[in-house]
Structures are given as structure tokens and as C-alpha cells.
Amino acid sequence: MAEHxxxxxxxxxxxxxxxxxxxxxxxxxxxxxxxxEFVTFLGPSGxxxxxxxxxxxxxxxxxxxxxxxxxxxxxxxxxxxRPINTVFQRYALFPHMxxxxxxxxxxxxxxxxxxxxxxxxxxxxxMVDLEGFENRRVSTLSGGQQQRIAIARxxxxxPEILLLDEPLGALDLKMRKEMQIELKNMHDQLGITFIYxxxxxxxxLVMSDKIVVMSEGCTQQIGTPEDIYxxxxxxxxxxxxxxxxxxxxxxxGDKKVRFCGGEFECVDDVKxxxxxxxxxxxxxxxxxxxxxxxxxxxVTSVIFKGIHYEIAVESGKYEMIIQSTKSxxxxxxxxxxxxxxxxxxxxxxxxxxxxxxxxxxxLNLAFNDEEIRCDLTKIIPGSVIRxxxxxxxxxxKVDLDKIRVMVSIEPEDIEMSDDLDAGLVVGKIINLxxxxxxxxxxxxTEYGHDLIVDDEYLWNMHDKVSLIMPEDKxxxxxxx
Amino acid sequence: MTFSRKQLGIPYxxxxxxxxxxxxxxxxxxxxxxxxxxxxxxxxxxxxxNPNTLGTLCYSFVLAFTTTCVCxxxxxxxxxxxxxxxxxxKNIILLIFIxxxxxxxxxxxxxxxxxxxxxxxxxxxxxxxxxxxGMTYDFLPFMILPLYxxxxxxxxxxxxxxxxLGADAVQSFLRVTLPLSVPGIVSxxxxxxxxxMTNYVVLDMLYNSTYIMGSLIGSYFxxxxxxxxxxxxxxxxxxxxxxxxxxxxxxxxxxxxxxxVL
Numbered sequence: 083m084a085e086h087x088x089x090x091x092x093x094x095x096x097x098x099x100x101x102x103x104x105x106x107x108x109x110x111x112x113x114x115x116x117x118x119e120f121v122t123f124l125g126p127s128g129x130x131x132x133x134x135x136x137x138x139x140x141x142x143x144x145x146x147x148x149x150x151x152x153x154x155x156x157x158x159x160x161x162x163x164r165p166i167n168t169v170f171q172r173y174a175l176f177p178h179m180x181x182x183x184x185x186x187x188x189x190x191x192x193x194x195x196x197x198x199x200x201x202x203x204x205x206x207x208x209m210v211d212l213e214g215f216e217n218r219r220v221s222t223l224s225g226g227q228q229q230r231i232a233i234a235r236x237x238x239x240x241p242e243i244l245l246l247d248e249p250l251g252a253l254d255l256k257m258r259k260e261m262q263i264e265l266k267n268m269h270d271q272l273g274i275t276f277i278y279x280x281x282x283x284x285x286x287l288v289m290s291d292k293i294v295v296m297s298e299g300c301t302q303q304i305g306t307p308e309d310i311y312x313x314x315x316x317x318x319x320x321x322x323x324x325x326x327x328x329x330x331x332x333x334x335g336d337k338k339v340r341f342c343g344g345e346f347e348c349v350d351d352v353k354x355x356x357x358x359x360x361x362x363x364x365x366x367x368x369x370x371x372x373x374x375x376x377x378x379x380x381v382t383s384v385i386f387k388g389i390h391y392e393i394a395v396e397s398g399k400y401e402m403i404i405q406s407t408k409s410x411x412x413x414x415x416x417x418x419x420x421x422x423x424x425x426x427x428x429x430x431x432x433x434x435x436x437x438x439x440x441x442x443x444x445l446n447l448a449f450n451d452e453e454i455r456c457d458l459t460k461i462i463p464g465s466v467i468r469x470x471x472x473x474x475x476x477x478x479k480v481d482l483d484k485i486r487v488m489v490s491i492e493p494e495d496i497e498m499s500d501d502l503d504a505g506l507v508v509g510k511i512i513n514l515x516x517x518x519x520x521x522x523x524x525x526x527t528e529y530g531h532d533l534i535v536d537d538e539y540l541w542n543m544h545d546k547v548s549l550i551m552p553e554d555k556x557x558x559x560x561x562x
Numbered sequence: 563m564t565f566s567r568k569q570l571g572i573p574y575x576x577x578x579x580x581x582x583x584x585x586x587x588x589x590x591x592x593x594x595x596x597x598x599x600x601x602x603x604x605x606x607x608x609x610x611x612n613p614n615t616l617g618t619l620c621y622s623f624v625l626a627f628t629t630t631c632v633c634x635x636x637x638x639x640x641x642x643x644x645x646x647x648x649x650x651x652k653n654i655i656l657l658i659f660i661x662x663x664x665x666x667x668x669x670x671x672x673x674x675x676x677x678x679x680x681x682x683x684x685x686x687x688x689x690x691x692x693x694x695x696g697m698t699y700d701f702l703p704f705m706i707l708p709l710y711x712x713x714x715x716x717x718x719x720x721x722x723x724x725x726x727l728g729a730d731a732v733q734s735f736l737r738v739t740l741p742l743s744v745p746g747i748v749s750x751x752x753x754x755x756x757x758x759m760t761n762y763v764v765l766d767m768l769y770n771s772t773y774i775m776g777s778l779i780g781s782y783f784x785x786x787x788x789x790x791x792x793x794x795x796x797x798x799x800x801x802x803x804x805x806x807x808x809x810x811x812x813x814x815x816x817x818x819x820x821x822x823v824l
Contacts, residue, residue, distance in 0.1 A: 102648075141722050161725040174723040178741045187737070188727035239727065 090117045090152060090275050091138065091243060097146035098133055098299075107133040108299045111147070115243075115277065115292075120269050122278045124286040125296035126322070131279045132171075134296075135245050138277060139168045151242070167236035168245040172252065173228045175220045181207075181231055182216035188239040206234040209268070226257045233268075243275045250285065262288055283323050287311060295319050297513075298532075316428055317522070320361040321515045327362040327402050329518040330430065339427060342400045342518055344377035346420050350427035357430040359517070364392070364405040366424030375417015381410045400518040433522075433534035435551075436490045438561060441482045445472055447489065447558075450529070452506050454489065454553060461487060461558045486561040493522070494536040495555035498547040505548035509533065511541055525549060589799075592792035605793035615794065618778050625690065626758035629697040630705075633754050634747065636698070637705035641746075642739075645713035656710065660703050667700075671767045674699055678768070685768060696764040704753040712746025713739075752809040756802055 096111040108130040115121050123131035136142045138149060140161030148157045156164060167188075175184050182203055189199045207213050210230035220228065229249060236244055246265075250258045266289050269276050280286055286293050287307045295302040295310060295318075303315040314320035317328050331341025333356045339348045341360045352358060372378040379397030386409075393404045395416060402418060410416060439447040439454060445467060447454040459465050462485075464475025472480040502508050509525035512532070516522075520538045525547065527533060533549065541547065596602045609615050640659065644652050662670060678692055679685055685692055716739065724734035762776035775798055782791035 139722075139726060141725070160730075161722070162728045162730055166726075168723070168726045170719050170723060172717075172719065174717065174719040176720060176723070176738060176742075178738075178744075187724070187729075191728045191733060235727070 088116060089114045089150075090119075091115045091277075092150040092153075093134070093138070093147065094150070095147035096134065096137060096144045096149065098130070098137060098142065099145045101145075106299055108137070108144075111299075111301060113294060113301070113304065115275060118273050118275055120266070120276045120278065120289060120291045122280060122286040122290040122293050123296055124280060124283060124293050124322075125302075126281055129296040130299035131281075131294075131296050132247055133299075135168075135247055135277060135279050138243070139166055139245050140164050165242045166245060167239050167241040167243075168247065169229075169232045169236050169249045171247045171249070173232040175228055175231055175235070177220050179220070180216065181212075181218050181220070181223075184220065184231060185235045185238050187235065192239075202238050206238045209237070210234045225252055226261070229253065229261065233265075237268075237272070237274075241274065243277060246276065246278045248279055248281070250280075250282075258285070265289065287323070295322065297322075313426060314361060314428070316431065317359050317361075317515055317517075318513070320359075320426070320428070325364050325403060325405070327364065327367075327518060328515060329360045329362070329400065331358050331360045332356070333358060333427075337422070339425065342377055342402065343398045346376060346425055347422040348425040348427055349422045350425075352427055352429065359428045359430050361426040361428065362402070362420060362424060364403045365390075366420060367402060367404040367406075368419040368421070369393070369395075369404060369406055369408070369410065370417045370419055372415045372417045375419050378415060378417045381412050381414045381416055384410055384412055398519075402518070433493045434490050435493070435496065435533045436488055437531075439487050439489055441485050441487065443482070445470070445482075447487055449489070449506060454506070454556070456487075456553065456556075456558055461560050488559045488561050490557045490559070491551050491555055493534045494520075495552065496533070496535045497550040497552070498523070498525075498535060498537050498539075498541060499550055500545070500547060502546065502548045505550035508546065508548050511543055511545045511547060514541070514543065589792045589795055592788045593796045594793075596789060605789050606797075608790055609793055609797055615778065618775055622759055622775050625693055625697075626755050626761075628690075628694050629701065629758045630751055630755045632694060632698045633702055633705040634750065637702060637709055637750065638743075638747075641706050641709035641713055645710055645716070656706075659706050662699070663703050667763070668767075670699070671696060671764055675767060689768070692768045693765050696768050697758050697761060700764055701754040701758060704757075705750040708749040708753065709743065709746040712743050716742055748809055752806065756805060759802070760798060 091113075092115070093111055093113045096108060097106065098108040099106045111130075111134055113121075123134060125131050133142065137144050140156075140159060140163075144157060148155055150156070151164070151166075176187065179187070185203045185206060186199050189202060194202075203216070204213070207215060210233060212227060212230055212234070215223070215227070215231075220231075223231065229252075232249070233246075249265075250261050253261060262285060265276075269289075278286075278289065287310075290307055292304065293307055293310050294304050297318050303310055303319045305313075310319065310323055314323060314326075320326045320328055327342075329341040331339055333352045333354050334340045334345055335354055337348055337351060339346055339350075339352075339358065339360060341358075348360075377397050379395040379400075379402065381393060382396045382401075383394045385392045387405075390405045390407050391409045393406060393410050395402045395404060395418065397418070404418070437449065439449045441458065442448040442453065444453070445458050447456055458472055459467060462472070462474060462480070465480065466473050472482065474480050497505075499505055507527045507529070509527040511523050512526045513524035514521050517536075520536050521540060523535045523537060523541065525533045525535050527549070535549065593605055594601055594603065596604060644656055649655075674696055675685070678695065682688060682692075720738055720742070721734055724738045729737060760775060762774060765774050766777070775794065779791045779794050782788075782794070
């Protein structure tokens with residue numbers, strides 16, 4: 083065996099692209115899982131978490147990269163040869179067998195002696211609290227009981243890794259909470275490595291040693307639940323994990339940041355003048371009187387949520403969501419304060435949209451049959467237009483087929499319209515994050531590009547929109 | 563005047579009485595009477611005492627059994643491959659197996675007869691073999707369709723689960739796919755075996771009409787012996803009832819276990 087680092091499983095540059103439609107479900111996924119860890123893949127549906135799990139199980143083969151189990155390459159090994167067992171999303175219990183035969187399925191294939199099989203089956207049934215269910219049919223069991231049998235059926239084979247694909251998704255809330263604790267206990271007792279898939283952030287925070295936050299087939303952040311919650315790496319993670327207020331802002335000095343109409347002390351040391359996204363957890367906002375707050379606003383709504391009130395405060399054009407055990411009165415003027423460690427600073431990513439255009443015979447830019455009017459003489463220094471032809475600074479005629487012009491536009495300058503013929507491209511909204519005074523959308527265009535668009539109005543997920551890009555807001559540059 | 567639902571059922575009830583219940587009663591009456599209209603069970607004892615009747619029954623049974631087996635052996639792999647494949651063309655291939663059903667029955671068998679004559683020179687050499695070919699050709703779609711439906715509805719994650727628990731392809735087929743396709747097999751068998759048992763036309767057209775129940779009944783009727791003919795018909799009916807009963811029982815049980823039938 084090659085020398086290995088105590089990691090039970092390592093995924094290196096795993097990529098999965100479906101050949102039939104070219105869709106990339108997972109791209110360049112890297113992960114190391116230590117022996118006995120409880121790792122959770124967390125992300126919205128369609129983020130590639132289940133696909134990754136299925137590749138570890140061996141149901142799907144990655145199109146790139148390798149999977150190492152105890153340092154050995156198992157990328158091409160079929161599922162039945164891997165010491166890994168799976169608890170399926172909808173249990174996948176065999177309906178034509180009773181509970182005993184379901185659990186004994188794997189042991190019988192290994193040709194273990196009968197009394198040993200019986201002993202092991204009884205042991206796992208005892209572990210999931212379903213003694214005496216051996217002769218019951220699958221269809222006579224409740225969802226929660228079927229769930230336990232599915233876990234027992236996987237555990238009885240004593241796998242090195244147990245994979246769980248949203249195992250609690252079909253259970254009601256109370257049952258789910260109980261099973262979370264039970265699973266966690268089972269993990270602690272057995273010392274088996276668990277890899278768990280869920281879209282429920284709370285479940286992930288409660289159970290995991292390590293969380294892998296995924297979106298659009300890519301890893302967004304890997305870390306402990308505390309890391310992920312307190313130090314989200316980007317706006318996606320911050321928005322997905324827990325409730326949060328996200329504001330655009332700028333660093334104004336040494337550990338000083340301005341956002342939401344106020345200047346705050348913070349703990350992150352970022353260079354002055356840097357554009358940032360500030361994340362403020364609702365429970366970290368301190369409500370006070372208007373004169374004592376750094377920023378002030380008017381309470382617009384109060385919702386009782388059991389252990390706390392959720393209070394929305396409008397401050398200028400920004401909206402702050404606050405969780406507090408004390409209520410507030412709608413219409414009241416309030417002040418808001420933040421502790422320095424209650425502000426999390428993320429360096430803003432550059433969301434400028436760039437695309438390449440060609441030049442048409444009218445000396446304007448062409449992009450997929452749409453025309454963008456511009457003054458080419460400003461893009462190419464020293465050039466002039468004579469008789470509808472373009473000449474460069476040496477007086478030579480420019481070959482229009484050879485020129486490519488890069489067009490860039492800021493997210494806030496793009497407008498969205500539901501008139502699909504109104505704009506330059508049509509796309510579908512695949513993600514949205516509220517950022518205090520506007521929404522930040524990710525729009526996937528008909529050509530497969532993802533663009534960031536800022537808009538103050540609320541659109542729905544999966545809305546089909548046309549993107550209007552005003553020509554006066556565009557920046558042009560000649561592509562070398 | 564307003565119609566209640568019961569009134570809407572009257573035409574159907576009349577139809578059933580006229581064309582199902584009444585003929586059945588007539589058959590029962592003739593089966594248990596003699597020429598002078600008196601009650602007798604002589605017709606029943608005749609049935610079991612007559613070697614010709616029993617021989618014909620056995621022959622029909624063996625013929626139907628063979629046809630069913632051949633249909634199953636051809637249909638299962640076809641249905642399995644079609645259900646599991648991800649071809650876009652699979653519906654077209656399924657259609658190719660089904661289309662013969664749309665061609666006129668007589669035309670189909672006549673065409674088959676010509677082909678068989680071409681190969682065998684004289685159809686009289688292999689009457690049993692020819693009958694099996696003819697009926698298989700005729701009934702194959704009825705076997706493929708229920709199997710295909712069952713296999714496409716089979717939850718793929720069950721097969722994955724079998725693999726996950728250590729079963730190779732053969733083991734997961736034998737332990738999961740095959741048992742779960744039992745409902746399809748049962749309904750396929752009942753759609754092939756019963757018609758094959760009483761088939762008349764295919765055999766007649768392929769010159770194998772000596773040993774079939776239909777022609778036996780016909781020969782009694784044409785010699786004005788309504789009583790023995792009716793008794794044979796009644797016994798056949800009972801046999802079919804028994805088969806259907808067991809078939810649907812197996813179906814129900816398999817359904818309760820999560821299977822599916824056409």
C-alpha cells in the first residue's frame with residue numbers, strides 16, 4: 083500500500099460531465115476525509131452533492147480525477163467491490179423480502195454461516211430499536227421504521243464508509259430531529275466514517291465534523307460548522323448557512339468599514355478602499371435608542387418566531403433583519419449597533435460581465451445577431467472612418483473580420499425585463515441573494531454563461547428574463 | 563325526468579343477461595341433460611372416459627405450455643433490454659415488436675404459412691412445431707408488453723442497492739430484478755397461455771386441427787350432439803377459471819409487494 087496520511091478517502095480533481103447533454107454536474111472537486119469523520123455535503127438541489135456521493139459509492143464513474151480509498155485508487159472499481167455502503171434517499175428496501183432478508187442480503191452474498199448472520203442481524207436490529215421486526219414486510223413499516231431498516235441494512239456489512247443520501251428528507255420535523263441525534267450517536271459509537279448529503283443547513287450544522295458547501299458543481303467552502311457559520315468565505319455561503327444580512331461596502335481605514343449608511347469597527351484587517359461584502363447575522367445586531375445607535379431606522383415588521391422575534395428595520399434604502407428576544411413596535415425609531423466581531427468582511431468579487439463581439443459592416447459591434455452601436459474610432463486609437471471604411475493611424479484599411487471587441491458592463495447597469503425581445507440576451511435566474519438594498523441575481527444565459535445582475539426589484543427563481551444592457555453604460559476594449 | 567346512476571346501468575345489465583348469463587345457463591342445461599331432456603351426469607363421465615377427449619385436452623395443454631415458455635424466453639430478454647437501455651430509439655424498437663398486432667390476423671398467419679411451406683415443403687411433417695411458431699408469432703406482443711411495463715417501473719435504486727450490498731450483475735438480477743418482475747411474468751403468462759389453450763384459427767390454418775378442443779366441440783355440435791359438446795365447453799371454462807384465479811392471486815400478492823402489472 084502506498085504511504086497514506088490517515089485519510090480514509092481522498093477525492094482528487096473529480097469531474098463529472100454527462101456525455102448526452104454536456105452538463106457538468108461536478109467540476110474539479112477535491113476533498114480529504116479522515117478516518118471516523120462525519121462529513122456533510124451541503125448545497126441547494128442540483129449543486130452536484132448527490133452526484134459526488136454516487137461517485138464515491140461507485141454508481142457513477144467520474145469523467146476526470148481519481149478517488150483514493152486508504153491510498154489506493156478505486157476510481158474504476160464497481161460498487162459491489164467497494165467496502166462502502168449507502169443509505170438511499172427513499173430507502174430502496176427490497177419490497178419482495180421481509181425485514182430479516184433485507185438486512186441479511188449483503189451477509190448472504192458473502193456466504194457467512196447462518197447463525198452468524200442471525201446474530202449480526204439481531205445486533206443491528208437492536209441498535210436501531212426494531213427488535214422483533216424480522217418477519218414484517220417492508221410495506222407494513224412506517225417511514226421512520228423503513229429509514230432505520232435502511233440504516234441497519236447498510237451498517238450490518240460493517241462498511242469502512244457509510245454514505246447517506248438525504249436520509250431524513252422524507253420524515254416529519256420531530257422525527258427528523260430525533261434521527262439526527264440518533265445518527266450522530268451511532269457515528270460516535272461505531273467509529274465508521276459517515277459521508278452525509280443534505281440541503282438542510284441546520285441538519286449539517288448539528289451533525290457534522292466537517293461541512294462541504296457546494297453550489298453549481300463547485301466547492302464553495304470546506305470547514306467545521308463553526309468556521310462555515312462564523313467565517314463564510316463568500317456571499318453564497320453566508321446566505322445559504324443561516325439567516326444573514328449582506329451589504330455592499332468599502333473599507334474606510336484600519337479595521338474600519340462603511341456599509342448600510344454607517345461606519346463600523348471590525349476585526350478583519352483589509353486594505354483601505356477595498357470593496358467588500360459585509361455579512362451581519364441577525365442575532366448579532368443590537369437594538370438600542372436612536373441616539374446611541376451607529377445607524378438608525380424605522381421598524382417595519384415584527385414576527386414572533388418562538389424563541390425570538392424577527393424584526394425588520396428600514397434604514398434609508400437598506401433593510402436589516404434582526405433577531406431579538408425583546409419585541410419592538412412597528413413604526414418606532416430605533417438605533418442599531420454592531421460589535422466588531424459581529425461583522426464578517428468578505429472581499430467583493432469582481433462581477434463585471436465581459437463578452438466578446440465582432441464588428442459588422444456598419445462598423446458597429448455584433449453579438450449573436452444583435453447590434454451594439456459604438457464609436458470604433460474611440461476604441462482603436464488614431465483610427466478614422468472614411469466612406470464607411472475604417473482606417474488605422476497609419477492610414478491602412480482595417481480588416482474588420484480580424485477585430486474582436488471586449489464589452490464589459492457592471493452588474494448594477496444591467497436591467498432585467500420580462501419582455502424577452504427587449505434585451506441583448508435571454509436567461510434564467512438560477513440564484514438570488516438579498517443584499518440590504520438590492521437583490522443580486524445569477525442569470526444563466528441561453529448560451530450557458532452565468533452573469534451577475536443587481537436589481538432592486540424581486541424576481542423569482544427560475545424566472546426567464548431578458549437582459550437589457552444600455553450602450554452608454556458599456557465599456558469597450560480592443561481584444562489584442 | 564332525471565337519471566340515477568342505476569338507470570344508466572340498465573342497458574349493460576340487459577346485455578350481460580342476454581349474451582353472457584343466458585348462453586352460460588343454456589350450456590349448463592345441455593351439459594347435464596340427455597337427448598330426452600332428463601338430468602344426467604353421463605356427459606361428464608363420457609368426457610373422462612373418452613380417450614380422444616382427454617388426449618386432445620393434454621395435447622392442447624402441452625401445446626399451450628410450450629408456446630408460453632417460448633414466448634417468455636423471447637419476450638423477457640427483449641423487454642429487459644428495452645426497459646434498461648437509454649436509447650432514444652427504444653420506443654421505435656418496441657413498436658416493431660407490437661406492430662404485427664395491427665396487421666390483419668388472417669393475413670399474418672397466411673404469410674407465415676407461405677414462409678413455413680417454403681422451408682418445410684409440406685406443413686404436415688411438423689404440425690406441433692408449426693403450431694408453436696404460429697402461436698408464438700401471434701401472442702409474443704402480449705408477453706412483451708406486461709413485462710416491459712413491469713421492468714420500466716422497477717425502481718432503479720433497488721438494483722443500485724443490491725450492487726451496493728455486494729451483489730454482482732447476475733446476483734442482483736436473480737435476487738432483485740427477477741423476483742420483482744413476477745407480476746409481469748404472471749400477467750404475460752395469463753395473456754398467452756389461456757388463449758393458446760383454446761386457440762382454433764391458427765392451428766386450423768396450419769393444418770393441425772385434429773387435436774384441438776375447439777374442433778372437438780365443433781364436431782359434436784355438427785353431429786347434433788349438443789350435450790357432450792356443452793360438457794366439453796363447460797369443463798374448459800372451469801379449467802380456465804381455475805388458472806385465472808391462481809394467476810390473479812399471484813398477481814395480487816406480487817402487487818402488494820410493490821410490483822406492477824399492465
